[in-house]
Amino acid sequence: xxxxxxxxxxxxxxxxxxxxxxxxxxxxxxxxxxxxxxxxxxxxxxxxxxxxxxxxxxxxxxxxxxxxxxxxxxxxxxxxxxxxxxxxxxxxxxxxxxxxxxxxxxxxxxxxxxxxxxxxxxxxxxxxxxxxxxxxxxxxxxxxxxxxxxxxxxxxxxxxxxxxxxxxxxxxxxxxxxxxxxxxxxxxxxxxxxxxxxxxxxxxxxxxxxxxxxxxxxxxxxxxxxxxxxxxxxxxxxxxxxxxxxxxxxxxxxxxxxxxxxxxxxxxxxxxxxxxxxxxxxxxxxxxxxxxxxxxxxxxxxxxxxxxxxxxxxxxxxxxxxxxxxxxxxxxxxxxxxxxxxxxxxxxxxxxxxxxxxxxxxxxxxxxxxxxxxxxxxxxxxxxxxxxxxxxxxxxxxxxxxxxxxxxxxxxxxxxxxxxxxxxxxxxxxxxxxxxxxxxxxxxxxxxxxxxxxxxxxxxxxxxxxxxxx
Numbered sequence: 001x002x003x004x005x006x007x008x009x010x011x012x013x014x015x016x017x018x019x020x021x022x023x024x025x026x027x028x029x030x031x032x033x034x035x036x037x038x039x040x041x042x043x044x045x046x047x048x049x050x051x052x053x054x055x056x057x058x059x060x061x062x063x064x065x066x067x068x069x070x071x072x073x074x075x076x077x078x079x080x081x082x083x084x085x086x087x088x089x090x091x092x093x094x095x096x097x098x099x100x101x102x103x104x105x106x107x108x109x110x111x112x113x114x115x116x117x118x119x120x121x122x123x124x125x126x127x128x129x130x131x132x133x134x135x136x137x138x139x140x141x142x143x144x145x146x147x148x149x150x151x152x153x154x155x156x157x158x159x160x161x162x163x164x165x166x167x168x169x170x171x172x173x174x175x176x177x178x179x180x181x182x183x184x185x186x187x188x189x190x191x192x193x194x195x196x197x198x199x200x201x202x203x204x205x206x207x208x209x210x211x212x213x214x215x216x217x218x219x220x221x222x223x224x225x226x227x228x229x230x231x232x233x234x235x236x237x238x239x240x241x242x243x244x245x246x247x248x249x250x251x252x253x254x255x256x257x258x259x260x261x262x263x264x265x266x267x268x269x270x271x272x273x274x275x276x277x278x279x280x281x282x283x284x285x286x287x288x289x290x291x292x293x294x295x296x297x298x299x300x301x302x303x304x305x306x307x308x309x310x311x312x313x314x315x316x317x318x319x320x321x322x323x324x325x326x327x328x329x330x331x332x333x334x335x336x337x338x339x340x341x342x343x344x345x346x347x348x349x350x351x352x353x354x355x356x357x358x359x360x361x362x363x364x365x366x367x368x369x370x371x372x373x374x375x376x377x378x379x380x381x382x383x384x385x386x387x388x389x390x391x392x393x394x395x396x397x398x399x400x401x402x403x404x405x406x407x408x409x410x411x412x413x414x415x416x417x418x419x420x421x422x423x424x425x426x427x428x429x430x431x432x433x434x435x436x437x438x439x440x441x442x443x444x445x446x447x448x449x450x451x452x453x454x455x456x457x458x459x460x461x462x463x464x465x466x467x468x469x470x
Contacts, residue, residue, distance in 0.1 A: 002039070002040065002041065002042065002043050003041065003042045003043070003151040004042075004043050004045065004124060004126070004140035004142075004148055004149075004150050004151060005042060005043070005044050005045065005150060005151050005152045005153070005154065006034075006044075006045045006047070006088065006126060006128060006136075006138060006150055006152075006153045006154070007044055007045070007046050007047065007153075007154040007155075007156065007313075007314040007315075008032070008046075008047035008153075008154070008155055008156070008314065008452075009047070009155070009156050009157060009314060009343060009344050009345045009451060010155055010156060010157015010158055010159075010343060011157070011345055011346075012032075012047050012050055012155075012345075013134065013155040013157060013161075014157070015050060015052075016030055016050065016090060016130060017130065017134050019052045020090070020091065020092035020130050021092055021094065021130075021132055022055060025063055025094050026055075026061040026062055026063060026066070026094065027061055027062065027063065027064070027065060027066035027091055027092050027093070027094060028053070028055055028058070028061065028066060028091065028092050029053045029058070029066050029068060029089065029090065029091040029092075030050055030051060030052045030053060030089075030090045030091075031050075031051045031053065031073060031076050031087060031088070031089060031090070032047045032048075032049070032050050032051070032087075032088040032090060033047075033048050033049045033051070033076060033079060033080050033083075033085040033086070033087060033088075034046050034047050034048055034085055034086040034087075034088055034126075034452060034454075035048050035085060035086075035312075035452045035453045035454030035455065035456070036086060036123065036124075036454045036455055037285070037288040037289055037313055037454050037455060038123075038454075038455055039285065039288075039289040041289060042289045043124060043140075044288070044289065044313070044314075044454070045086050045088060045124065045126055045140070046313060046314045046451075046452040046453075046454045047088070047314070047452050048085065048451065048452030048453060048454075049452070051073075051076050053068050053072060057069065057072055063094050063095055064095070064097075064101065064103065065103050066091055066092075067107075070111070070114070077115065077118040077119065080118070080119050081118055081119045081120055081121070084119075084121035084123060085119070085123070086119075086123045086124055086125050086126065087115045087119065087125045087126075088125065088126040088127070088128055088138075089108070089111065089125075089126070089127045089128065090127075090128040090129075090130060090136075090138075091104075091128075091129060091130070092129070092130050092131075092132075093129050093130070093131055093132075094132060096131045096132055096133075098131075098137075098168045099137075099168065100127070100129065100139070104127070104129070108127045108139075108141075108147070111127075112125055112127070112141040112145075113145060115141075116141065116145065122143050124140045124141060124142050124143065125140070125141045126138050126139065126140045126141060126150060127139055127141070127147075128150070128153065134155075134161070135163050136153040136155075136163055137149075137150065137153065137163060137165055137168050138150040138153060149165045150165060151164065151165055152164045152165065152197075154291065154314075156314055156315065156316045156343055156344055157343060158343075158410075158418065158419040158420045158439070159410050159411075159413050159419055160292070160316055160407075160410040160411050162194055162197075162198075162291070162411075164194075164197060173189075173193065176189060176192055176193065176196075177196075177220060177267070177268065179218075179220070179267055180192050180196075180219075180220045183219060183220075187408065187411075187412050187414075188412070191408075191411050191412045192220065194411060195219050195220050195221050195222070195411070196220050196221070196222050196268075197222050198221050198222055198223075198291050198292065199221075199222055199223035199224070199225065199289070199290040199291050199292075200216055200221055200223070200224055200225070200290055200291065200292045200293070200294060200407075201224075201225040201226075201227065201286070201287040201290040201292070201293050201294065202216075202224065202225070202226055202227065202294045202296060203227045203228075203278055203287070203293070203294065203295050203296060203297055203302060203306050204227070204228055204295070204296035204297035204298075204302070205226050205227070205228035205240070205254040205255055205258050205296075206228065206230070206236060206239065206240055206254060206296070207236075207239040207240070207296075207322070207391050207393070207396040208296040208320045208322060208396045208399055208400045208403070209226075209228065209294070209296030209297075209400075210239075210240045210241040210242065210243075210254075210258055211241055211396055211397055211400035211401075212294050212296055212320070212400045212403055212404055213226060213241075213258055213262070214241050214242075215400065215401065215404040216269075216404060217262050217265065217267060217269045218265075218267065219404070220267060220268070220269070221269055222268075222269065222270065223269065223270045223271075223272070223290070224262065224269055224270070224271045224272070225271075225272045225274065225286050225287055225289075225290055226255045226258055226259060226271060226272065226273055226274065227255070227274045227276065227278055227283055227287065228253075228254045228255050228274075228275065229275055229276050229277045230253075230254055231251040231252060231253055231254065232247040232248045232251065232252050232253075232254055232257055233248055233251070234248045236248065236254075238391065238392075238393055239391055239392070239393040239396055240254065240257070240258075241258075241261075242257060242258060242261035243257050253273075253275045254275075255273035255274060255275050256273060256275070258271075259271045259273045272286060274286060277302075277367070278297075278302055278305050278306065278309075279301075279305055279462070279464060279465060281459055281465055281467075284309060284459055284460065284465065285455075287309060287313075288309065288312075288313040288315070288454075288455075290315065291315070292315060292316050292317075292318070292407060293306060293309065293310055293315045293316065293317045293318070294317075294318050294319075294320065294403060295307075295317060295318070295319040295320065296320050296400075296403075298321070298322070299363050300355045300356065300359035300360045300362075300363055301359075301360050301363040301364050301367070303319060303349055303354070303355050304349065304350065304355055304357075304360045305460070305462075306319070307319075307342060307348050307349050307350070307355070307447055308447055308450065308460050308462075309460060310342060310344055310447075311344045311345070311348075311447040311448060311450045311451050312450050312451075312452075312453050312454060312456070312460055313344075313454060314344045314451060314452055315344065316341070316342070316343065316344075316410065317340075317341075317342040317344075318339065318340070318341055318342075318403050318406050318407060319338075319339070319340040319342065319349060319354075320337070320338075320339060320399050320400060320402075320403045321337055321338040321339075321340070321354065321399075322336075322337040322391075322395055322396060322399050323335075323336050323337060323338075324336075324390045324391070324392060324395055325390070332430065334428070334430055335392075335395055335428070335429040335430045336426065336427060336428045336429060336430065337395070337398070337399040337402075337426070337427055337429075338354065338424060338425065338426050338427075339399065339402045339403050339406050339424070339425045339427075340352065340354060340423070340424050341406055341410065341419075341422065341423060341424075341439075342423075343439070344447075344448070344451045344452075345443055345448045345451045346439055346440070346441060346442070346443055346444070346448065347423065347439060347440045347441075347442055347443070347444055348444035348446065348447040348448070350444055350446050350447065351440075351442065351444040351445070351446070352423075352424065352440075357446075395429060398427065398429060399427070402425060402427065406422075406425070409422070420438055420439050421436060421438045422436050422437075422438070422439075423437055423438055423439030423440065424436065424437040425437075
């Protein structure tokens with residue numbers, strides 16, 4: 001059975017809340033057009049655009065009902081049909097009624113068959129309710145013309161908000177696993193339960209990635225998608241957790257070493273192993289079914305693709321970067337790093353200056369055609385791509401810990417200052433200083449325009465990821 005979910009950005013959620021709760025105590029309504037990640041296990045609806053039904057255009061608004069002339073939806077339905085988008089009706093419950101009302105049932109039973117007839121693509125649609133505190137729940141209208149509950153609704157903003165359908169029910173929750181007791185004392189049962197339901201993709205399973213994975217597993221995360229196409233080598237043994245000299249001798253895949261270790265610990269985390277470069281269709285589809293994305297690679301191309309993926313699929317992206325400069329004599333010039341928290345429709349690694357498109361193109365060329373890359377580099381058309389950097393496990397531990405704490409801060413909001421003040425956290429270990437930078441709020445011209453597009457062809461608008469190319 002496929003689980004249906006809905007995801008949107010913090011900006012979209014804020015706009016919806018302002019419209020649906022204008023302060024008059026009456027219901028209001030909006031329509032969202034959504035792209036999708038149509039997975040076999042999980043079908044994610046991704047808000048691409050919002051269309052607010054004007055309050056004055058409604059034929060009826062009361063504390064328990066809202067009605068509007070459906071012809072106002074015609075241009076939106078035409079766009080949905082043209083682009084194969086899902087249509088989501090979102091309305092408010094000013095009295096915070098925690099389920100669909102009888103009036104909602106009648107309205108949806110009349111509306112959604114018409115929407116399905118309008119949109120020729122065989123795609124799910126959905127009806128969603130927002131409560132006065134911003135919480136949301138809903139149901140999907142599937143291809144069998146029946147309703148299934150939305151398993152969860154997620155908002156990717158300054159905080160990461162996730163509401164599961166059963167949180168609105170009165171049934172008592174199951175007891176938490178015993179191993180979570182100590183961190184549940186710090187973060188509470190609600191956050192600990194969300195971690196247990198969370199799925200995270202970690203791109204890169206080496207110096208910082210293996211440490212991020214270890215922490216997530218011991219926090220009780222529900223599912224991990226681990227992506228790395230490399231094997232364990234002797235040179236890696238100074239920093240990859242759970243890797244042994246036997247693994248290096250056998251040149252075992254990093255994802256296999258780490259996956260086996262997770263299963264051996266036996267805390268219940270499900271692990272999926274993808275021994276591929278991120279520019280792989282199966283891998284991108286698997287990552288896109290997750291709730292959060294960690295980037296633990298030091299290549300510009302890998303970081304760019306991850307950032308692009310987070311926009312297309314409305315995922316929060318936590319990027320880990322380590323900079324350790326030293327010469328062969330042991331003279332260290334700097335030991336520092338950065339944690340970036342990236343929202344799908346705001347600034348990106350490119351607009352922040354952390355990744356240059358010149359380096360992205362150079363690394364892509366080196367990966368696809370090493371000989372031509374060397375010719376272009378010698379001719380001065382591209383600059384050298386550094387392949388061999390210093391790496392120290394104690395430095396990686398600091399940055400990996402900060403990355404996982406960033407996820408916890410976005411889920412639990414424990415900081416003294418607002419999360420918006422921490423779009424980037426720079427740390428200088430050599431100076432023993434932290435340098436936080438606020439999220440600028442300015443959308444990246446390259447990535448933000450792709451928010452919520454989901455599965456398109458070619459995938460991520462990258463010709464290399466087209467069905468023909470694969």
